Amino acid sequence: THIVALVVAAGKGERVGGDLPKQYWKIGGKAVIAHAVDALAAHPAIAAVHVVIGAGQEELYSKAIGTRLLPAPVIGGASRRDSVLRGLAAIEGASHVLIHDAARPNLPGAVIDRLVEALEHHPGAIPGLPVADTLARGTDILGDVVPRDQLYRVQTPQAFQFDAIVAAHRAWPDDREATDDAQVARAAGHRVAIVPGDALLAKITFGEDIAVAEQRMAARMI
Numbered sequence: 303t304h305i306v307a308l309v310v311a312a313g314k315g316e317r318v319g320g321d322l323p324k325q326y327w328k329i330g331g332k333a334v335i336a337h338a339v340d341a342l343a344a345h346p347a348i349a350a351v352h353v354v355i356g357a358g359q360e361e362l363y364s365k366a367i368g369t370r371l372l373p374a375p376v377i378g379g380a381s382r383r384d385s386v387l388r389g390l391a392a393i394e395g396a397s398h399v400l401i402h403d404a405a406r407p408n409l410p411g412a413v414i415d416r417l418v419e420a421l422e423h424h425p426g427a428i429p430g431l432p433v434a435d436t437l438a439r440g441t442d443i444l445g446d447v448v449p450r451d452q453l454y455r456v457q458t459p460q461a462f463q464f465d466a467i468v469a470a471h472r473a474w475p476d477d478r479e480a481t482d483d484a485q486v487a488r489a490a491g492h493r494v495a496i497v498p499g500d501a502l503l504a505k506i507t508f509g510e511d512i513a514v515a516e517q518r519m520a521a522r523m524i
């Protein structure tokens with residue numbers, strides 16, 4: 303097996319706002335993207351970490367990555383799926399790939415362990431967290447409660463047999479949105495295992511998530 307990681311970092315971070323895309327914000331003196339890359343690169347099962355960056359973000363990227371030795375970054379596209387496709391096209395000789403959001407800087411090695419282990423039995427595997435809160439429908443008035451015993455919050459990295467995810471992405475209609483890669487794999491008929499995720503792995507989506515990620519990072523370092 304030859305397992306590689308693909309970090310997608312070509313987004314604009316519009317929901318966080320500000321001039322600097324969220325993957326280049328610093329947490330504990332280190333860029334968010336560098337935290338994500340380092341967590342993957344440090345894992346013994348991962349042979350290489352490929353990164354997809356936004357057009358015009360080359361300088362931000364090289365500053366954030368510093369002296370780390372990585373393959374040349376690939377330029378991403380307009381949607382996350384475009385960026386994933388471009389990244390996958392630049393990878394050669396991989397048997398498996400872990401596709402990860404740069405916007406998730408806190409990646410525990412134990413989650414990677416579980417994904418890699420699951421790949422021995424399944425074409426795909428994702429980290430999922432059971433939903434703890436009560437879920438209810440509603441507009442501004444409360445509607446029905448939705449049973450949550452079979453609901454998960456889906457995280458990244460998402461792990462796949464390399465050829466399977468490439469073929470699945472090619473088969474996915476270009477005009478259809480895909481919020482993650484696992485649904486693309488599923489649509490192509492692949493069974494995707496759910497392994498336990500981690501609350502630490504939360505994505506930075508809104509401005510307030512940066513402070514939370516910082517606190518979590520600090521708590522891990524104590």
Ligand code: CTP
Pocket residue numbers: 310311312313314315316317318325354378379380381382383384385386402403404405406505506507
């Ligand atoms: N991403 C990407 N290429 C895109 C869009 C998103 O590589 N065209 C990446 C982001 O950099 C991020 C991950 O996909 O690491 C998850 O996307 P999201 O959280 O939506 O990030 P952004 O698209 O940057 O944020 P927003 O949607 O708020 O603009």
Ligand code: MG
Pocket residue numbers: 313
């Ligand atoms: Mg987005």
